Amino acid sequence: MDLPKYNGNIHPDEWINDIQKYLKLRNNNYTSNDHLEIAKTLVDTNISLPTGIDSFEKLRNTLKEDISFTIFKNTNERKLQSLNYIPESRGGDTSKFISNFLKLCYNAEINDIEEQKNYLFKSLPMSCYFSREFYKKMENMNSINELIKKFEDIVVEESRLIKNESIVALKHVTTGKYLSSVENVRYTSGTGFQLVFAESPVPDPNSLWKIKFDKELATYTNTSIKLQHVKSSNKFLGIFYGYDGIKYDYYKSPSTNHTEVSCNFINNGSWNDSWKFNHSKLENNQRYLKSNDIINLSIKKTIDYRGNFNQNGQVEFLRSHDIQFAVDNDTFQEVICHNERLGGNDEWCIELIKQHIWSIDALQQ
Incomplete structure (x- = not known):
């Protein structure tokens, strides 16, 4: 290993520390004065050293007073200004980013915690989540270690967020089974649409x-969602109503005579596939939907028995239970909607399978 030279492209503090460590390991017979003289010979000839430098502290101060150090600091500060954090879902590396951020702060001698917060904030993606969470969590940070720890907390939580067009699975909490459908396997009663179970x-x-x-x-x-079945051709989770010769009503489930839930796509008022969700454990939750949240899913019956639109229609909740129904020779666990009292059978754990990656252009819209 060669002795590291100083040419203005490293912080003087770091270079002097490296030189001292290296020389102590290389030869224990050298005096501290010998170490100083060797260090002085390793300074680039473009950097002028005055006479009278008789300590590492004086050498350090001299190097910091040279124009090369001003350029070095300014360069690192400009790199801080242009630094961009790329989430790991888009191919970024948080560990390398933080290492680079800390190194640039050190090289630019940005030691004030408020300045560090500002540079870190400017590096974040243009996302309402990052902006909101950063200011909320960083408000009372007083050290760089606290700053980085809270930033990591934000990154971990961001990786669990359910973004638009992400792929998810919904596990029925009580029975441990997942909300499912199979292309072109249909109910033998009710709508005759593709079944849900x-x-x-x-x-x-x-x-x-x-x-x-x-x-x-x-x-x-205030979010309405749609759930599109990945393996089917443009089909969504929803409910459907029709006319039985006497009145309009939503079709009934095969076993318990509750509202049938099916998988289809019909572009008219008879079909409703717009769902609301709420956290099953936390009332008035102001947070974002994220993986492993336990939720209730609800849908509104917007058509009355006369066939008229009713914006204040009955709200029903998605439920499953151990009750089975048969199609041909196969049995399925029933999934229905109901307006009864909520319980454990109405809880669904939403699991993120693949987070959708939003482009910068989409985030700016």
């Missing part, structure tokens, strides 16, 4: 859904 104890292709809403992130306060 709870089946596999692990996520499989039939239990994958693409979640859709009108913004990047779904909040608990």
Whole structure:
């Protein structure tokens, strides 16, 4: 290993520390004065050293007074200004980013915690989540270690967020089975549409859904969602009503005579596939929907028995239970909607399978 030379492209403090450590390991017979003289010979000839430098402290101060150090600091500060954090979902590396951020702060001698916060904030993606969470969590930070720890907390939580068009699975909490559908396997009663049921104890292709809403992130306060079955051709989870010769009503489930839940796509008022969700444990939750949240899913019956639109129609909740129904020679665990008292059978754990990656252009809209 060669002795590290100083040419203005490293911080003087770091270079002097490296030189002292290296020389102590290389030869214990050298005096501290010998170490100083060797260090002085390693300074680039473009950097002028005055006479009278008789300590490492004086050498350090001389190097910091040279124009090369001013350029070095300014260069690192400009790199800080242009630094961009790329989430790991988009191919970034948080560990390398933080290492680079800390190194640039050190090289630019940015030691004030408020300045460090500002540079870190400017590096973040243009996302309402990052902006909101950063200011909320960073408000009372007093050290760089606290700053980095809270930043890591934000990154971990961001990786669990359910974003628009992400792929999710919904596990029925009580029975441990996943909300599923199979292309062109249909009810033999009711609508005759593609059936919905709870089946596999692990996520499989039939239990994958693409979640859709009108913004990047779904909040608990005011977001309507649609659930598109991944393995079917443009079919969504929903309910359907029809006319039985006497009145209009929503079709009934095969076993318990509750509202039938099916998988289809019909572009008219008879079909409703717009769902609301709320956290089953936390009332008035103001947070974003994220993986492993336990939720209730609800849908509104917007058509009355006369066939008229009713914006104040009955709200019903998605439920499954151990009750089975048969189609041909196969049995399925029933999934229905109801307006009864909520309980454990109405709880669903939403699991993120694949987070959708939003482009910068989409985030700016």
